[in-house]
Amino acid sequence: MSTANPPRTAAVASTDALHVLQEVFGYPAFRGLQAGIIDRVVAGGDALVLMPTGAGKSLCYQVPAIVRHRAGQGVAVVVSPLIALMQDQVGALDEVGVQAAFLNSTLSLEQAQHIERELLAGRLTMLYAAPERLTTPRFMAMLSSLHERGQLSLFAIDEAHCVSQWGHDFREEYLQLSVLHEQFPDVPRVALTATADDHTRADIIERLQLQDAELFISSFDRPNIRYTIVEKDNPRHQLLRFVRDEHEGDAGIVYCGSRKKVEETADWLSAEGVPALPYHAGLDAEVRRRHQDRFLREDGLVMVATVAFGMGIDKPDVRFVAHLDLPKNIEGYYQETGRAGRDGQSADAWMAYGLADVVNQRRMIDESPAGDEFKRVQRGKLDALLALAEAHTCRRVRLLDYFGETSRPCGNCDNCLNPPAVWDATDASRKLLSCIYRFAQQGREKGGARSFGAGHLIDVLRGKASDKVEQYGHRQLSTFGVGADLSESQWRAVLRQLISLGHVVSEGEYNTLALTDSARLVLRGEIHLQMKVASEPSPRSRRGARGSSAGSGAPRVPKAVPSDLSAHQVGRFEALRAWRAEVAREHNVPAYIVFNDAALVEMARQQPSTLVELGGISGVGAKKLEAYGLAILRVLDDE
Incomplete structure (x- = not known):
């Protein structure tokens, strides 16, 4: 005992x-x-x-x-x-x-x-x-x-x-x-x-x-994080615009779904002037360790990674987390986005996703060797994430609701700041579902193919006379051309949202489309669908080879620093950061382990002149006061 x-x-x-x-x-x-x-x-x-x-x-x-x-x-x-x-x-x-x-x-x-x-x-x-x-x-x-x-x-x-x-x-x-x-x-x-x-x-x-x-x-709310989800439209350039416009010089994490995409994205960002490193399980262990160590210890690096990176990362000043591919579920999304803004200062969770993401995630679940019950639960989790992505109401409300927490619109996510236009997509949805049904019906009658992918479906709806349309005789279908009033991107948005709602599934190696039982309710008019208005593709221009702040010569103040600091206080903060970097190198630890930015901001703001005053600042314990107190006072006195 x-x-x-x-x-x-x-x-x-x-x-x-x-x-x-x-x-x-x-x-x-x-x-x-x-x-x-x-x-x-x-x-x-x-x-x-x-x-x-x-x-x-x-x-x-x-x-x-x-x-x-x-x-x-x-x-x-x-x-x-x-x-x-x-x-x-x-x-x-x-x-x-x-x-x-x-x-x-x-x-x-x-x-x-x-x-x-x-x-x-x-x-x-x-x-x-x-x-x-x-x-x-x-x-x-x-x-x-x-x-x-x-x-x-x-x-x-x-x-x-x-x-x-x-x-x-x-x-x-x-x-x-x-x-x-x-x-x-x-x-x-x-x-x-x-x-x-x-x-x-x-x-x-x-x-x-x-x-x-x-x-x-505890509450799952992270009010300092702004959630933004956009439709994929040349996602690399969307990411680059986001980083340059919102986070020039900030530390961030970009998640990708494959190792190949991680390496390609890191190389591309670096070529565009954004310092970036790759991280995935296929890299040599020493390379992974070195890249992670640099990310923790250096300012302004972007880590491009698979989900192999991130758990347990204590770096407090990650200002953004971006997803170029859809995570598997809301738990993964929440865990990964939560690596931004650990210091409580403003941060962004940005994600681009499209129809292919939905199809790929469903296929991975369906083709996994897991049991039926596990697959059923995983489909439900994916459906919840898709509902979050397609939402035209507050992202935070939906996110917290998933974890059983009631909240009010946050006023800080993309949908709250710029409410998307919605439209009654019931009629368009019935046309799309009817077209898939006609494919199957004709296939049964003529002994041919019964299902097709998204591209061919949209060609038929828009009345486009492609080789495949002529080959399969789909010009004769009653649904040929019934959707000519909508653009290709609009139809893709309708299809994506019907898949996310579970009325359509994508099956097999070729991602062919089929109706679910619930599609009948839509076809009979028993379900009415409100959908977000799809954004049209933007010109494929490479905007601004460098961000507007690059080359200005002005010292960059980290976004974690409050805007109400005076010029003298910012100067003191930068001097303290330089001192902290030197100490961190001597001790072989990341800078935030010596003191986080919030503690340095308060030192710069209050400018303590005695050890007693310095000891009253949050984050300054007895050991740190003894070890660094006099050095900090000297730095503050010099500014």
Whole structure:
């Protein structure tokens, strides 16, 4: 049996926890649900935490770990899926004076053995490890030894959605983590994730045996993120205009659906003057590490990546996340867009999508080897994402509704800022559905092809006499030319929205079209359809070889800096950034681990002249004040 100290009262835990928050991390007060979560874990209870990216999830286990360690309850073990996340977290904890370490494949045998000795000697407050390492016999033996001495304070399971087959990032090694409750039932556990729908949440509880855990669900709203979704129309150039017009010189992430597209897009952006690096699982591990390291440590880089990149990235000043291909579901979209604006400052989530995205995602689900129930759930998730993309009402309302949260129009997404025109597309939809039906009918009667793709369908609707139209005798169909009043892009928009609504499906290798049962309701006039007015294709001009700010000679102020700063305050901020960059290089850590932009902005704004005044700024804890206080005051005094 463990000899761990008995749980203390929440009142005592709250006092100690607040002291740690202020002394170690330099923050004056907890935010949102943090205090309740921390009290629960400090007192020895289990917790399941759903909290959006940037809301301070890491403090929910770091503060309890420090409090329980100071009370003689030993080390906290943090399960983390990514090496980069471990290194970032340990580097940040070292900066605030907390003894932490990680065990992963980057360490030599000698380094790993040293950390194991530190662990067993009780000199570590936190240890980070990957799930596959944690469940090895050697690691479990070390945990058992600590537990027998009452020196195992808690388990934190980060990115807990990875345990669920319904989630967007399932990892089989997470399934083994139920052993923690089986072997150490009296050690508190906190599982954390930024996103989980009902299916995923239930899976986390069952697979990690968290039935007795208290559930903490924070608002999923990220009000600092502006959501924009556009129809694909030469998407590379749409992306380039977005970056140049809105985010010249900013750090950002561009997600693509394939490795080839990642490399091509990164090369193209670089050729257009936007510094960009590729990242995908097919690259050499050392190349991936080097690119990720540059992205974390340098300003203004754009990472073009597959979904292999991003989870656990703590870089706070990512000002935009762009998607050139449709994600698989809303959870993935929310998780990926949530990597923008972690510092709470304004950021953009921009996505371009088209008919091919819808078709490809449905085909991947249909052709997967998964069971019927899994496919059914995945189709439902895709339908929800398509509904978000095709919405002509507030994006944020729809996004939050998916996670069971009621909200009001945000006034900040593309649909709120520029409400799209809508039209009654019922008649056009019936014409399109009727044309697909006529294809099948004629095929049955004549023994020919029964289904065709989008291009041929639109040719028939618009009365275009192509070779295929003549070959199959489709000029004689009653639907030939009935849609001549609509352009090709308008018909593609109607088809895309009918597919997104589930009235049409795209099947097989050649993406041929077929009707679903619900199409009958539309054909009979029992369903009326309001759709967004499709935008017409723009001229394929290469707008502006360089952004308007390029070459102006004026120093660029990051978008995270408030516009109300005076010229003198901006000068102080830039001087502090230069000093921070130098310190970061000396310590071999990303600059934001030394201080984030928000802390530097407040230093520039308030211009403290004493250590006491500097210590009152949020983010300046005791260790950082001791290490950097005098140097910061000198920088401020020089400006």
